[in-house]
Amino acid sequence: MTATSECPATEQYGAPELHSPVIEWFSVHARDLPWRRPEAGAWGVMVSEFMLQQTPVNRVLPVYEQWMARWPRPADLAAEPPGEAVRAWGRLGYPRRALRLHGAAAAIAERHGGDVPREHAQLLALPGVGEYTAAAVASFAYRQRHAVLDTNVRRVFARLFRGQEYPPNATTAAERKLARAVLPEEPEQAASWAAATMELGALICTARTPACGGCPVADRCAWKRAGSPPHAGPPRRTQSYAGTDRQVRGRLLEVLRDTNEPVPRERLDQVWDEPVQRARALDGLVADGLVEPLAGGVYRLPQSRPLNG
DNA sequence: TATCCGTGGTA
DNA sequence: TTACCAAGGAT
Missing domain, CATH: 1.10.10 (Arc Repressor Mutant, subunit A)
Structure with a gap:
Protein backbone atom coordinates (compact mmCIF):
# COMPACT_ATOMS: atom_id res chain seq x y z
CA MET A 1 0.00 0.00 0.00
CA THR A 2 1.66 3.20 -1.14
CA ALA A 3 0.80 6.72 -0.10
CA THR A 4 -0.33 7.59 -3.58
CA SER A 5 -2.97 4.88 -3.57
CA GLU A 6 -4.92 7.07 -1.17
CA CYS A 7 -5.48 9.52 -3.99
CA PRO A 8 -7.62 8.00 -6.75
CA ALA A 9 -7.17 11.02 -8.98
CA THR A 10 -3.45 10.37 -9.06
CA GLU A 11 -3.89 6.81 -10.23
CA GLN A 12 -6.48 7.84 -12.77
CA TYR A 13 -3.68 9.32 -14.86
CA GLY A 14 -1.17 6.61 -14.06
CA ALA A 15 0.94 9.29 -12.45
CA PRO A 16 2.82 7.08 -9.96
CA GLU A 17 4.32 5.15 -12.86
CA LEU A 18 5.45 8.39 -14.45
CA HIS A 19 7.19 9.91 -11.44
CA SER A 20 10.27 7.69 -11.45
CA PRO A 21 11.14 7.83 -15.15
CA VAL A 22 10.70 11.61 -15.30
CA ILE A 23 12.69 12.25 -12.12
CA GLU A 24 15.42 9.83 -13.19
CA TRP A 25 15.59 11.47 -16.58
CA PHE A 26 16.06 14.80 -14.81
CA SER A 27 18.86 13.42 -12.64
CA VAL A 28 20.78 12.61 -15.80
CA HIS A 29 19.87 15.46 -18.14
CA ALA A 30 19.22 18.48 -15.94
CA ARG A 31 21.19 21.54 -16.98
CA ASP A 32 23.77 22.82 -14.53
CA LEU A 33 22.17 26.22 -13.96
CA PRO A 34 23.59 28.52 -11.28
CA TRP A 35 20.28 28.95 -9.45
CA ARG A 36 20.08 25.18 -9.03
CA ARG A 37 23.31 25.04 -7.05
CA PRO A 38 23.08 24.94 -3.26
CA GLU A 39 24.95 28.22 -2.86
CA ALA A 40 22.22 30.06 -4.77
CA GLY A 41 19.89 29.84 -1.79
CA ALA A 42 16.30 31.00 -1.77
CA TRP A 43 17.28 34.50 -2.85
CA GLY A 44 19.09 33.12 -5.88
CA VAL A 45 16.05 31.05 -6.75
CA MET A 46 13.80 34.08 -6.41
CA VAL A 47 16.04 36.30 -8.53
CA SER A 48 16.18 33.66 -11.24
CA GLU A 49 12.41 33.23 -11.22
CA PHE A 50 11.84 36.95 -11.71
CA MET A 51 14.35 37.09 -14.55
CA LEU A 52 13.00 33.96 -16.22
CA GLN A 53 9.46 35.32 -16.41
CA GLN A 54 9.03 35.42 -20.20
CA THR A 55 12.77 35.55 -20.82
CA PRO A 56 14.92 32.64 -22.11
CA VAL A 57 17.56 31.02 -19.90
CA ASN A 58 20.50 31.93 -22.11
CA ARG A 59 19.75 35.62 -21.90
CA VAL A 60 19.24 35.49 -18.13
CA LEU A 61 22.50 33.75 -17.26
CA PRO A 62 24.99 36.66 -17.46
CA VAL A 63 22.64 39.16 -15.83
CA TYR A 64 21.88 36.74 -13.02
CA GLU A 65 25.58 36.26 -12.27
CA GLN A 66 26.24 39.99 -12.12
CA TRP A 67 23.13 40.59 -10.05
CA MET A 68 23.99 37.99 -7.42
CA ALA A 69 27.59 39.16 -7.21
CA ARG A 70 26.43 42.72 -6.59
CA TRP A 71 23.44 41.95 -4.38
CA PRO A 72 24.05 38.60 -2.66
CA ARG A 73 21.25 39.19 -0.13
CA PRO A 74 17.82 40.85 -0.40
CA ALA A 75 18.94 43.63 1.98
CA ASP A 76 21.82 44.49 -0.35
CA LEU A 77 19.41 45.22 -3.17
CA ALA A 78 16.91 46.97 -0.92
CA ALA A 79 19.63 49.39 0.19
CA GLU A 80 20.00 50.72 -3.35
CA PRO A 81 17.73 53.04 -5.31
CA PRO A 82 15.23 51.19 -7.53
CA GLY A 83 16.80 52.79 -10.58
CA GLU A 84 19.92 50.75 -10.01
CA ALA A 85 17.84 47.58 -10.29
CA VAL A 86 16.33 48.87 -13.52
CA ARG A 87 19.79 49.70 -14.87
CA ALA A 88 21.25 46.32 -13.91
CA TRP A 89 18.26 44.62 -15.53
CA GLY A 90 19.74 45.66 -18.84
CA ARG A 91 17.93 44.31 -21.88
CA LEU A 92 16.11 41.42 -20.24
CA GLY A 93 12.82 43.08 -21.09
CA TYR A 94 9.72 43.90 -19.06
CA PRO A 95 11.70 46.20 -16.73
CA ARG A 96 8.78 46.48 -14.33
CA ARG A 97 10.04 43.10 -13.13
CA ALA A 98 13.23 44.82 -11.93
CA LEU A 99 11.18 47.32 -9.98
CA ARG A 100 9.07 44.56 -8.47
CA LEU A 101 12.13 42.52 -7.54
CA HIS A 102 13.53 45.57 -5.80
CA GLY A 103 10.21 45.99 -4.01
CA ALA A 104 10.20 42.33 -3.02
CA ALA A 105 13.71 42.69 -1.62
CA ALA A 106 12.62 45.72 0.40
CA ALA A 107 9.61 43.84 1.76
CA ILE A 108 11.80 40.86 2.66
CA ALA A 109 14.26 43.13 4.46
CA GLU A 110 11.51 44.94 6.34
CA ARG A 111 8.95 42.25 7.05
CA HIS A 112 10.92 39.00 7.03
CA GLY A 113 14.21 39.85 8.69
CA GLY A 114 16.08 39.71 5.40
CA ASP A 115 15.21 36.07 4.68
CA VAL A 116 13.06 34.98 1.75
CA PRO A 117 9.85 33.70 3.40
CA ARG A 118 9.00 30.02 3.23
CA GLU A 119 5.22 30.27 3.29
CA HIS A 120 3.44 30.29 -0.06
CA ALA A 121 1.01 32.96 1.16
CA GLN A 122 3.83 35.21 2.31
CA LEU A 123 5.64 34.76 -0.98
CA LEU A 124 2.46 35.54 -2.88
CA ALA A 125 2.14 38.82 -0.99
CA LEU A 126 5.44 40.09 -2.38
CA PRO A 127 5.37 42.41 -5.40
CA GLY A 128 5.91 40.59 -8.67
CA VAL A 129 5.26 37.18 -7.11
CA GLY A 130 2.24 35.44 -8.56
CA GLU A 131 0.93 31.91 -8.26
CA TYR A 132 3.70 30.41 -10.33
CA THR A 133 6.66 32.20 -8.71
CA ALA A 134 5.40 31.57 -5.18
CA ALA A 135 5.08 27.86 -5.91
CA ALA A 136 8.44 27.74 -7.65
CA VAL A 137 10.35 29.36 -4.78
CA ALA A 138 8.57 27.26 -2.16
CA SER A 139 9.25 24.12 -4.17
CA PHE A 140 12.76 24.67 -5.54
CA ALA A 141 14.27 26.55 -2.62
CA TYR A 142 12.41 24.99 0.30
CA ARG A 143 11.48 21.61 -1.17
CA GLN A 144 7.82 21.97 -0.36
CA ARG A 145 4.92 20.25 -2.11
CA HIS A 146 3.32 22.67 -4.58
CA ALA A 147 1.92 22.37 -8.06
CA VAL A 148 4.30 24.44 -10.20
CA LEU A 149 2.42 25.37 -13.35
CA ASP A 150 4.53 27.25 -15.82
CA THR A 151 4.29 27.26 -19.59
CA ASN A 152 6.54 24.19 -19.84
CA VAL A 153 4.60 22.08 -17.35
CA ARG A 154 1.28 23.13 -18.85
CA ARG A 155 2.43 21.96 -22.26
CA VAL A 156 3.83 18.67 -20.92
CA PHE A 157 0.58 17.94 -19.09
CA ALA A 158 -1.55 18.92 -22.07
CA ARG A 159 0.25 16.34 -24.18
CA LEU A 160 0.94 13.63 -21.64
CA PHE A 161 -2.46 13.56 -19.94
CA ARG A 162 -4.93 15.36 -22.19
CA GLY A 163 -3.65 14.31 -25.60
CA GLN A 164 -3.53 17.86 -26.90
CA GLU A 165 -0.63 19.63 -28.51
CA TYR A 166 -1.04 22.86 -26.55
CA PRO A 167 -2.69 23.90 -23.29
CA PRO A 168 -5.48 26.51 -23.22
CA ASN A 169 -4.56 30.18 -23.63
CA ALA A 170 -5.06 30.96 -19.95
CA THR A 171 -4.45 28.58 -17.07
CA THR A 172 -7.71 26.85 -16.16
CA ALA A 173 -9.06 25.38 -12.94
CA ALA A 174 -8.92 21.98 -14.62
CA GLU A 175 -5.20 22.36 -15.21
CA ARG A 176 -4.60 23.28 -11.57
CA LYS A 177 -6.66 20.33 -10.42
CA LEU A 178 -4.76 17.97 -12.69
CA ALA A 179 -1.40 19.36 -11.57
CA ARG A 180 -2.35 18.78 -7.92
CA ALA A 181 -3.69 15.32 -8.68
CA VAL A 182 -0.50 14.05 -10.29
CA LEU A 183 1.82 15.59 -7.70
CA PRO A 184 3.81 13.01 -5.70
CA GLU A 185 2.79 12.77 -2.07
CA GLU A 186 6.22 13.17 -0.54
CA PRO A 187 7.37 16.83 -0.57
CA GLU A 188 10.90 16.02 -1.71
CA GLN A 189 9.55 13.90 -4.56
CA ALA A 190 7.04 16.61 -5.43
CA ALA A 191 9.79 19.20 -5.63
CA SER A 192 11.85 16.95 -7.88
CA TRP A 193 8.79 16.25 -10.03
CA ALA A 194 8.13 19.97 -10.43
CA ALA A 195 11.67 20.71 -11.56
CA ALA A 196 11.80 17.62 -13.75
CA THR A 197 8.54 18.29 -15.61
CA MET A 198 9.64 21.86 -16.24
CA GLU A 199 12.97 20.72 -17.61
CA LEU A 200 11.26 18.09 -19.74
CA GLY A 201 9.14 20.80 -21.31
CA ALA A 202 12.15 23.05 -21.83
CA LEU A 203 14.45 20.44 -23.39
CA ILE A 204 12.31 17.66 -24.88
CA CYS A 205 8.61 18.46 -24.96
CA THR A 206 9.16 21.80 -26.66
CA ALA A 207 6.51 23.96 -28.24
CA ARG A 208 7.51 23.58 -31.87
CA THR A 209 9.37 20.38 -32.65
CA PRO A 210 9.34 18.09 -29.61
CA ALA A 211 12.14 15.55 -29.37
CA CYS A 212 9.93 12.63 -28.45
CA GLY A 213 12.77 10.22 -29.11
CA GLY A 214 14.46 11.42 -25.95
CA CYS A 215 11.32 11.53 -23.81
CA PRO A 216 11.28 9.13 -20.85
CA VAL A 217 7.49 8.80 -20.98
CA ALA A 218 6.84 8.94 -24.71
CA ASP A 219 5.22 5.51 -24.62
CA ARG A 220 2.59 6.80 -22.18
CA CYS A 221 1.99 10.15 -23.85
CA ALA A 222 -1.67 10.58 -24.76
CA TRP A 223 -0.86 13.04 -27.51
CA LYS A 224 1.75 10.81 -29.13
CA ARG A 225 -0.53 7.78 -28.83
CA ALA A 226 -3.22 9.72 -30.65
CA GLY A 227 -0.81 10.32 -33.53
CA SER A 228 0.36 13.77 -32.43
CA PRO A 229 -2.68 15.62 -33.84
CA PRO A 230 -2.15 19.33 -34.53
CA HIS A 231 -3.67 21.96 -32.28
CA ALA A 232 -7.40 22.14 -32.92
CA GLY A 233 -8.51 25.07 -30.77
CA PRO A 234 -8.52 28.76 -31.61
CA PRO A 235 -5.14 30.10 -32.73
CA ARG A 236 -3.30 31.85 -29.94
CA ARG A 237 -2.74 35.34 -31.19
CA THR A 238 0.82 36.49 -30.94
CA GLN A 239 1.67 39.93 -29.64
CA SER A 240 2.74 42.55 -32.11
CA TYR A 241 5.61 44.77 -31.11
CA ALA A 242 6.78 47.11 -33.83
CA GLY A 243 5.10 50.45 -33.47
CA THR A 244 3.59 49.76 -30.08
C1' DT B 1 -10.75 37.61 -18.82
C1' DA B 2 -8.28 40.03 -22.29
C1' DT B 3 -4.70 43.12 -22.64
C1' DC B 4 -0.63 45.33 -21.53
C1' DC B 5 4.10 45.04 -20.34
C1' DG B 6 10.47 44.25 -23.75
C1' DT B 7 13.74 41.88 -26.15
C1' DG B 8 15.97 38.88 -29.19
C1' DG B 9 16.66 34.15 -31.10
C1' DT B 10 14.89 30.83 -34.40
C1' DA B 11 12.62 28.44 -38.42
C1' DT C 1 10.91 38.08 -43.61
C1' DT C 2 7.31 37.35 -40.68
C1' DA C 3 5.62 34.77 -36.96
C1' DC C 4 6.32 32.36 -33.10
C1' DC C 5 8.17 31.72 -28.74
C1' DA C 6 10.52 32.39 -24.11
C1' DA C 7 10.48 29.51 -15.83
C1' DG C 8 4.32 35.46 -15.70
C1' DG C 9 2.18 39.29 -13.20
C1' DA C 10 -1.04 43.00 -12.65
C1' DT C 11 -5.20 45.03 -13.74
Whole structure:
Protein backbone atom coordinates (compact mmCIF):
# COMPACT_ATOMS: atom_id res chain seq x y z
CA MET A 1 0.00 0.00 0.00
CA THR A 2 1.66 3.20 -1.14
CA ALA A 3 0.80 6.72 -0.10
CA THR A 4 -0.33 7.59 -3.58
CA SER A 5 -2.97 4.88 -3.57
CA GLU A 6 -4.92 7.07 -1.17
CA CYS A 7 -5.48 9.52 -3.99
CA PRO A 8 -7.62 8.00 -6.75
CA ALA A 9 -7.17 11.02 -8.98
CA THR A 10 -3.45 10.37 -9.06
CA GLU A 11 -3.89 6.81 -10.23
CA GLN A 12 -6.48 7.84 -12.77
CA TYR A 13 -3.68 9.32 -14.86
CA GLY A 14 -1.17 6.61 -14.06
CA ALA A 15 0.94 9.29 -12.45
CA PRO A 16 2.82 7.08 -9.96
CA GLU A 17 4.32 5.15 -12.86
CA LEU A 18 5.45 8.39 -14.45
CA HIS A 19 7.19 9.91 -11.44
CA SER A 20 10.27 7.69 -11.45
CA PRO A 21 11.14 7.83 -15.15
CA VAL A 22 10.70 11.61 -15.30
CA ILE A 23 12.69 12.25 -12.12
CA GLU A 24 15.42 9.83 -13.19
CA TRP A 25 15.59 11.47 -16.58
CA PHE A 26 16.06 14.80 -14.81
CA SER A 27 18.86 13.42 -12.64
CA VAL A 28 20.78 12.61 -15.80
CA HIS A 29 19.87 15.46 -18.14
CA ALA A 30 19.22 18.48 -15.94
CA ARG A 31 21.19 21.54 -16.98
CA ASP A 32 23.77 22.82 -14.53
CA LEU A 33 22.17 26.22 -13.96
CA PRO A 34 23.59 28.52 -11.28
CA TRP A 35 20.28 28.95 -9.45
CA ARG A 36 20.08 25.18 -9.03
CA ARG A 37 23.31 25.04 -7.05
CA PRO A 38 23.08 24.94 -3.26
CA GLU A 39 24.95 28.22 -2.86
CA ALA A 40 22.22 30.06 -4.77
CA GLY A 41 19.89 29.84 -1.79
CA ALA A 42 16.30 31.00 -1.77
CA TRP A 43 17.28 34.50 -2.85
CA GLY A 44 19.09 33.12 -5.88
CA VAL A 45 16.05 31.05 -6.75
CA MET A 46 13.80 34.08 -6.41
CA VAL A 47 16.04 36.30 -8.53
CA SER A 48 16.18 33.66 -11.24
CA GLU A 49 12.41 33.23 -11.22
CA PHE A 50 11.84 36.95 -11.71
CA MET A 51 14.35 37.09 -14.55
CA LEU A 52 13.00 33.96 -16.22
CA GLN A 53 9.46 35.32 -16.41
CA GLN A 54 9.03 35.42 -20.20
CA THR A 55 12.77 35.55 -20.82
CA PRO A 56 14.92 32.64 -22.11
CA VAL A 57 17.56 31.02 -19.90
CA ASN A 58 20.50 31.93 -22.11
CA ARG A 59 19.75 35.62 -21.90
CA VAL A 60 19.24 35.49 -18.13
CA LEU A 61 22.50 33.75 -17.26
CA PRO A 62 24.99 36.66 -17.46
CA VAL A 63 22.64 39.16 -15.83
CA TYR A 64 21.88 36.74 -13.02
CA GLU A 65 25.58 36.26 -12.27
CA GLN A 66 26.24 39.99 -12.12
CA TRP A 67 23.13 40.59 -10.05
CA MET A 68 23.99 37.99 -7.42
CA ALA A 69 27.59 39.16 -7.21
CA ARG A 70 26.43 42.72 -6.59
CA TRP A 71 23.44 41.95 -4.38
CA PRO A 72 24.05 38.60 -2.66
CA ARG A 73 21.25 39.19 -0.13
CA PRO A 74 17.82 40.85 -0.40
CA ALA A 75 18.94 43.63 1.98
CA ASP A 76 21.82 44.49 -0.35
CA LEU A 77 19.41 45.22 -3.17
CA ALA A 78 16.91 46.97 -0.92
CA ALA A 79 19.63 49.39 0.19
CA GLU A 80 20.00 50.72 -3.35
CA PRO A 81 17.73 53.04 -5.31
CA PRO A 82 15.23 51.19 -7.53
CA GLY A 83 16.80 52.79 -10.58
CA GLU A 84 19.92 50.75 -10.01
CA ALA A 85 17.84 47.58 -10.29
CA VAL A 86 16.33 48.87 -13.52
CA ARG A 87 19.79 49.70 -14.87
CA ALA A 88 21.25 46.32 -13.91
CA TRP A 89 18.26 44.62 -15.53
CA GLY A 90 19.74 45.66 -18.84
CA ARG A 91 17.93 44.31 -21.88
CA LEU A 92 16.11 41.42 -20.24
CA GLY A 93 12.82 43.08 -21.09
CA TYR A 94 9.72 43.90 -19.06
CA PRO A 95 11.70 46.20 -16.73
CA ARG A 96 8.78 46.48 -14.33
CA ARG A 97 10.04 43.10 -13.13
CA ALA A 98 13.23 44.82 -11.93
CA LEU A 99 11.18 47.32 -9.98
CA ARG A 100 9.07 44.56 -8.47
CA LEU A 101 12.13 42.52 -7.54
CA HIS A 102 13.53 45.57 -5.80
CA GLY A 103 10.21 45.99 -4.01
CA ALA A 104 10.20 42.33 -3.02
CA ALA A 105 13.71 42.69 -1.62
CA ALA A 106 12.62 45.72 0.40
CA ALA A 107 9.61 43.84 1.76
CA ILE A 108 11.80 40.86 2.66
CA ALA A 109 14.26 43.13 4.46
CA GLU A 110 11.51 44.94 6.34
CA ARG A 111 8.95 42.25 7.05
CA HIS A 112 10.92 39.00 7.03
CA GLY A 113 14.21 39.85 8.69
CA GLY A 114 16.08 39.71 5.40
CA ASP A 115 15.21 36.07 4.68
CA VAL A 116 13.06 34.98 1.75
CA PRO A 117 9.85 33.70 3.40
CA ARG A 118 9.00 30.02 3.23
CA GLU A 119 5.22 30.27 3.29
CA HIS A 120 3.44 30.29 -0.06
CA ALA A 121 1.01 32.96 1.16
CA GLN A 122 3.83 35.21 2.31
CA LEU A 123 5.64 34.76 -0.98
CA LEU A 124 2.46 35.54 -2.88
CA ALA A 125 2.14 38.82 -0.99
CA LEU A 126 5.44 40.09 -2.38
CA PRO A 127 5.37 42.41 -5.40
CA GLY A 128 5.91 40.59 -8.67
CA VAL A 129 5.26 37.18 -7.11
CA GLY A 130 2.24 35.44 -8.56
CA GLU A 131 0.93 31.91 -8.26
CA TYR A 132 3.70 30.41 -10.33
CA THR A 133 6.66 32.20 -8.71
CA ALA A 134 5.40 31.57 -5.18
CA ALA A 135 5.08 27.86 -5.91
CA ALA A 136 8.44 27.74 -7.65
CA VAL A 137 10.35 29.36 -4.78
CA ALA A 138 8.57 27.26 -2.16
CA SER A 139 9.25 24.12 -4.17
CA PHE A 140 12.76 24.67 -5.54
CA ALA A 141 14.27 26.55 -2.62
CA TYR A 142 12.41 24.99 0.30
CA ARG A 143 11.48 21.61 -1.17
CA GLN A 144 7.82 21.97 -0.36
CA ARG A 145 4.92 20.25 -2.11
CA HIS A 146 3.32 22.67 -4.58
CA ALA A 147 1.92 22.37 -8.06
CA VAL A 148 4.30 24.44 -10.20
CA LEU A 149 2.42 25.37 -13.35
CA ASP A 150 4.53 27.25 -15.82
CA THR A 151 4.29 27.26 -19.59
CA ASN A 152 6.54 24.19 -19.84
CA VAL A 153 4.60 22.08 -17.35
CA ARG A 154 1.28 23.13 -18.85
CA ARG A 155 2.43 21.96 -22.26
CA VAL A 156 3.83 18.67 -20.92
CA PHE A 157 0.58 17.94 -19.09
CA ALA A 158 -1.55 18.92 -22.07
CA ARG A 159 0.25 16.34 -24.18
CA LEU A 160 0.94 13.63 -21.64
CA PHE A 161 -2.46 13.56 -19.94
CA ARG A 162 -4.93 15.36 -22.19
CA GLY A 163 -3.65 14.31 -25.60
CA GLN A 164 -3.53 17.86 -26.90
CA GLU A 165 -0.63 19.63 -28.51
CA TYR A 166 -1.04 22.86 -26.55
CA PRO A 167 -2.69 23.90 -23.29
CA PRO A 168 -5.48 26.51 -23.22
CA ASN A 169 -4.56 30.18 -23.63
CA ALA A 170 -5.06 30.96 -19.95
CA THR A 171 -4.45 28.58 -17.07
CA THR A 172 -7.71 26.85 -16.16
CA ALA A 173 -9.06 25.38 -12.94
CA ALA A 174 -8.92 21.98 -14.62
CA GLU A 175 -5.20 22.36 -15.21
CA ARG A 176 -4.60 23.28 -11.57
CA LYS A 177 -6.66 20.33 -10.42
CA LEU A 178 -4.76 17.97 -12.69
CA ALA A 179 -1.40 19.36 -11.57
CA ARG A 180 -2.35 18.78 -7.92
CA ALA A 181 -3.69 15.32 -8.68
CA VAL A 182 -0.50 14.05 -10.29
CA LEU A 183 1.82 15.59 -7.70
CA PRO A 184 3.81 13.01 -5.70
CA GLU A 185 2.79 12.77 -2.07
CA GLU A 186 6.22 13.17 -0.54
CA PRO A 187 7.37 16.83 -0.57
CA GLU A 188 10.90 16.02 -1.71
CA GLN A 189 9.55 13.90 -4.56
CA ALA A 190 7.04 16.61 -5.43
CA ALA A 191 9.79 19.20 -5.63
CA SER A 192 11.85 16.95 -7.88
CA TRP A 193 8.79 16.25 -10.03
CA ALA A 194 8.13 19.97 -10.43
CA ALA A 195 11.67 20.71 -11.56
CA ALA A 196 11.80 17.62 -13.75
CA THR A 197 8.54 18.29 -15.61
CA MET A 198 9.64 21.86 -16.24
CA GLU A 199 12.97 20.72 -17.61
CA LEU A 200 11.26 18.09 -19.74
CA GLY A 201 9.14 20.80 -21.31
CA ALA A 202 12.15 23.05 -21.83
CA LEU A 203 14.45 20.44 -23.39
CA ILE A 204 12.31 17.66 -24.88
CA CYS A 205 8.61 18.46 -24.96
CA THR A 206 9.16 21.80 -26.66
CA ALA A 207 6.51 23.96 -28.24
CA ARG A 208 7.51 23.58 -31.87
CA THR A 209 9.37 20.38 -32.65
CA PRO A 210 9.34 18.09 -29.61
CA ALA A 211 12.14 15.55 -29.37
CA CYS A 212 9.93 12.63 -28.45
CA GLY A 213 12.77 10.22 -29.11
CA GLY A 214 14.46 11.42 -25.95
CA CYS A 215 11.32 11.53 -23.81
CA PRO A 216 11.28 9.13 -20.85
CA VAL A 217 7.49 8.80 -20.98
CA ALA A 218 6.84 8.94 -24.71
CA ASP A 219 5.22 5.51 -24.62
CA ARG A 220 2.59 6.80 -22.18
CA CYS A 221 1.99 10.15 -23.85
CA ALA A 222 -1.67 10.58 -24.76
CA TRP A 223 -0.86 13.04 -27.51
CA LYS A 224 1.75 10.81 -29.13
CA ARG A 225 -0.53 7.78 -28.83
CA ALA A 226 -3.22 9.72 -30.65
CA GLY A 227 -0.81 10.32 -33.53
CA SER A 228 0.36 13.77 -32.43
CA PRO A 229 -2.68 15.62 -33.84
CA PRO A 230 -2.15 19.33 -34.53
CA HIS A 231 -3.67 21.96 -32.28
CA ALA A 232 -7.40 22.14 -32.92
CA GLY A 233 -8.51 25.07 -30.77
CA PRO A 234 -8.52 28.76 -31.61
CA PRO A 235 -5.14 30.10 -32.73
CA ARG A 236 -3.30 31.85 -29.94
CA ARG A 237 -2.74 35.34 -31.19
CA THR A 238 0.82 36.49 -30.94
CA GLN A 239 1.67 39.93 -29.64
CA SER A 240 2.74 42.55 -32.11
CA TYR A 241 5.61 44.77 -31.11
CA ALA A 242 6.78 47.11 -33.83
CA GLY A 243 5.10 50.45 -33.47
CA THR A 244 3.59 49.76 -30.08
CA ASP A 245 3.99 51.78 -26.91
CA ARG A 246 6.16 48.94 -25.65
CA GLN A 247 8.72 49.65 -28.31
CA VAL A 248 8.70 53.36 -27.52
CA ARG A 249 9.04 52.69 -23.80
CA GLY A 250 11.95 50.41 -24.52
CA ARG A 251 13.75 53.09 -26.49
CA LEU A 252 13.15 55.73 -23.84
CA LEU A 253 14.38 53.54 -21.03
CA GLU A 254 17.40 52.48 -23.03
CA VAL A 255 18.55 56.11 -23.14
CA LEU A 256 18.13 56.52 -19.38
CA ARG A 257 19.85 53.22 -18.57
CA ASP A 258 22.96 54.21 -20.46
CA THR A 259 23.74 57.36 -18.49
CA ASN A 260 24.02 58.41 -14.88
CA GLU A 261 23.10 61.98 -15.68
CA PRO A 262 19.57 63.37 -15.86
CA VAL A 263 18.42 63.47 -19.48
CA PRO A 264 16.70 66.49 -21.04
CA ARG A 265 13.31 65.96 -22.62
CA GLU A 266 14.73 67.03 -25.97
CA ARG A 267 17.08 64.08 -25.95
CA LEU A 268 14.24 61.66 -25.23
CA ASP A 269 12.18 63.19 -28.01
CA GLN A 270 14.72 61.91 -30.52
CA VAL A 271 13.86 58.24 -30.01
CA TRP A 272 10.37 58.44 -31.58
CA ASP A 273 8.92 60.86 -34.06
CA GLU A 274 5.22 60.60 -33.24
CA PRO A 275 4.68 63.11 -30.42
CA VAL A 276 1.38 61.84 -29.00
CA GLN A 277 2.58 58.27 -28.64
CA ARG A 278 5.95 59.44 -27.40
CA ALA A 279 4.36 61.49 -24.62
CA ARG A 280 2.02 58.65 -23.71
CA ALA A 281 4.94 56.25 -23.41
CA LEU A 282 6.95 58.60 -21.22
CA ASP A 283 3.97 59.33 -19.01
CA GLY A 284 3.42 55.62 -18.68
CA LEU A 285 6.98 55.03 -17.58
CA VAL A 286 6.65 57.77 -14.98
CA ALA A 287 3.33 56.35 -13.78
CA ASP A 288 4.93 52.92 -13.47
CA GLY A 289 7.77 54.34 -11.39
CA LEU A 290 10.37 53.39 -13.99
CA VAL A 291 11.25 57.00 -14.74
CA GLU A 292 11.56 59.94 -12.36
CA PRO A 293 10.77 63.41 -13.70
CA LEU A 294 12.82 66.24 -12.23
CA ALA A 295 12.26 69.99 -12.29
CA GLY A 296 13.36 71.65 -15.49
CA GLY A 297 12.16 68.97 -17.89
CA VAL A 298 14.85 66.39 -17.20
CA TYR A 299 14.41 62.71 -16.44
CA ARG A 300 16.32 59.89 -14.81
CA LEU A 301 15.91 56.39 -13.46
CA PRO A 302 14.13 56.45 -10.08
CA GLN A 303 16.38 57.37 -7.18
CA SER A 304 13.74 57.38 -4.50
CA ARG A 305 11.45 54.66 -3.28
CA PRO A 306 7.91 54.88 -4.62
CA LEU A 307 5.27 55.61 -1.99
CA ASN A 308 3.25 52.58 -3.01
CA GLY A 309 3.45 49.58 -5.29
C1' DT B 1 -10.75 37.61 -18.82
C1' DA B 2 -8.28 40.03 -22.29
C1' DT B 3 -4.70 43.12 -22.64
C1' DC B 4 -0.63 45.33 -21.53
C1' DC B 5 4.10 45.04 -20.34
C1' DG B 6 10.47 44.25 -23.75
C1' DT B 7 13.74 41.88 -26.15
C1' DG B 8 15.97 38.88 -29.19
C1' DG B 9 16.66 34.15 -31.10
C1' DT B 10 14.89 30.83 -34.40
C1' DA B 11 12.62 28.44 -38.42
C1' DT C 1 10.91 38.08 -43.61
C1' DT C 2 7.31 37.35 -40.68
C1' DA C 3 5.62 34.77 -36.96
C1' DC C 4 6.32 32.36 -33.10
C1' DC C 5 8.17 31.72 -28.74
C1' DA C 6 10.52 32.39 -24.11
C1' DA C 7 10.48 29.51 -15.83
C1' DG C 8 4.32 35.46 -15.70
C1' DG C 9 2.18 39.29 -13.20
C1' DA C 10 -1.04 43.00 -12.65
C1' DT C 11 -5.20 45.03 -13.74
